[in-house]
Amino acid sequence: MRFLRRHRERAWDAAAIVFALLMVVLVAADTEGMTTTRLVVSIVVGVLGAVLLWWRRRWPIEIAVALAVCTILTDAVGGAELVAVFTVAARQSWRVTTAVVLLHLAASMIWTTLWVEQSVVYIGITSLAFLSIPAAWGIVVKSRREVIDSLRERAERAESESNLRAETVRGLERERIAREMHDALAHRISLVSLHAGALEIRPDVGAHEVEAIASTIRSNAHGALEDLREILGVLRSGDVASARPQPGLGDIAELIADSEKAGTSVTFFDEMPSQLSLSPSASRTVHRVIQEGLTNARKHAPGLPVRCGIAPVGNEIRVWLENGVSTQSFATVPGSRSGMIGLGERIDLAGGRIEYGIARGNDGVVYRLEAWLPCPK
Known part of the structure; x- marks a missing residue:
């Protein structure tokens, strides 16, 4: 050019x-x-x-x-x-x-x-007339060039801003997809890993127990594949709507059952009044908090009991989970270490807040996860 x-x-x-x-x-x-x-x-x-x-x-x-x-x-x-x-x-x-x-x-x-x-006056008038033509023409050309340059600069700036917005949207979408995949798969894959590890370290397991563990592995692997297929389907079609109902409060019992099958004792305190109902978004967020807490407990403190619950506190809904801190070495399940970050972003978007870390509990030192969500009026 x-x-x-x-x-x-x-x-x-x-x-x-x-x-x-x-x-x-x-x-x-x-x-x-x-x-x-x-x-x-x-x-x-x-x-x-x-x-x-x-x-x-x-x-x-x-x-x-x-x-x-x-x-x-x-x-x-x-x-x-x-x-x-x-x-x-x-x-x-x-x-x-x-x-x-x-x-x-x-x-x-x-x-x-x-x-x-x-006559000097005649020549002066004639010269001024002739000189005015290229001068006026040049001024018009300069003005036109400035307008074109301004429009080009504006178009380039608009394109740059559009590309920046598109890149930001793509980044946010990638983060959302990664968070959804983590939430959907980490729970099930961690169960598969723990059950497979149990078969590895316990060669004396009876045939009946092997059958039960294999069934659990199969069902969780099947569920993980279903979750993955659903997410990939959304990515291909661009449709945000999920093909299956999103998990909520009603699915917490299934989470607890899966954890107990993996050898984790879970005590759940449901203090929600029957007349108080949560929105689908809040219900899904509560489910994700419990799911992430149970997954992390199985990874970092296998075999130790877990206590969790949900209750209204003032104008907020408190979701909490605590488990003991393991002092023994064990084979950890690989993780992205981004689950709590994604959970924090999810709760942030819901208008809530989250706290987690080592704390002093009734039974000594525990790892506690607490989240507060806006209470529906």
């Missing part, structure tokens, strides 16, 4: 030089009352003025001043003079353009006084 623009500008410069040389030829053809010396000076100065136009874009003011000086010697630089005035008007402010026009007007009147027996 820049290469083509450069060649286009050079083509216009060549055309301007040809135009200026034609004016030299026209002046040289009219030799009436002109001495040989004056004719030679007119041709040389005219050709020199035409050649100077090649550098008019780099030094527009300097070239215009030089041509004004040449105008005092001969009118053969008239064509180059008009091009120089146009260049100044197209590239400089209107104040500079006005000064250049007045300079050339003064040079034309001096030329008239020195070489021509004509």
Whole structure:
């Protein structure tokens, strides 16, 4: 693009030089009352003025001043003079353009006084009329260029902002998808891993127990595949609506049952009044809090009892979960370490708050997870 623009500008410069040389030829053809010396000076100065136009874009003011000086010697630089005035008007402010026009007007009147027996006023008016045309044309070209540059800059800025917004949306969507996949899969995969680990470290397990554990592994693996298939289906179709009902308060019992099958004793305290109902979003968030807490307990404190519950506290719903802190080494289940971050973002969006970490409980040191959500009115 820049290469083509450069060649286009050079083509216009060549055309301007040809135009200026034609004016030299026209002046040289009219030799009436002109001495040989004056004719030679007119041709040389005219050709020199035409050649100077090649550098008019780099030094527009300097070239215009030089041509004004040449105008005092001969009118053969008239064509180059008009091009120089146009260049100044197209590239400089209107104040500079006005000064250049007045300079050339003064040079034309001096030329008239020195070489021509004509009225200075007549020549001045005629020169002003001729000089005003390229000056006005140059101002229009400059204004048009500024408008185009402004529109181009605005379009580039709008495109840049649009790309930034799109990238931000994509980033947020990626985070949402990662959070959903973590919530949906971490619980089930951790159960599969723990049950498989139980088979590995207990070779004396009876056939009946092996069958029960294998059944649990199969059902959780099947559920994980269903969850994964659902999420991938949403990604392919772009439909935010889920194909299956989203988990809520009614599914907490299933979570607890899965954890107890994995060998974790869970005590759940449901202190929610029967007349108080949660919105689907709040119910899903409560489920995710319990799910994340149970998953982390199985990962980091396997075999230790877990206590959890839900209860209204003032204008909020309190969801809590606590488990003992394991002091023994065990094979940890791999994790992304982003579950609590995603859970914190989810509760933030719901207008709640979350706290988690080591705390002092009734039975000594425990790991406690607590979340508060706005209570429906």
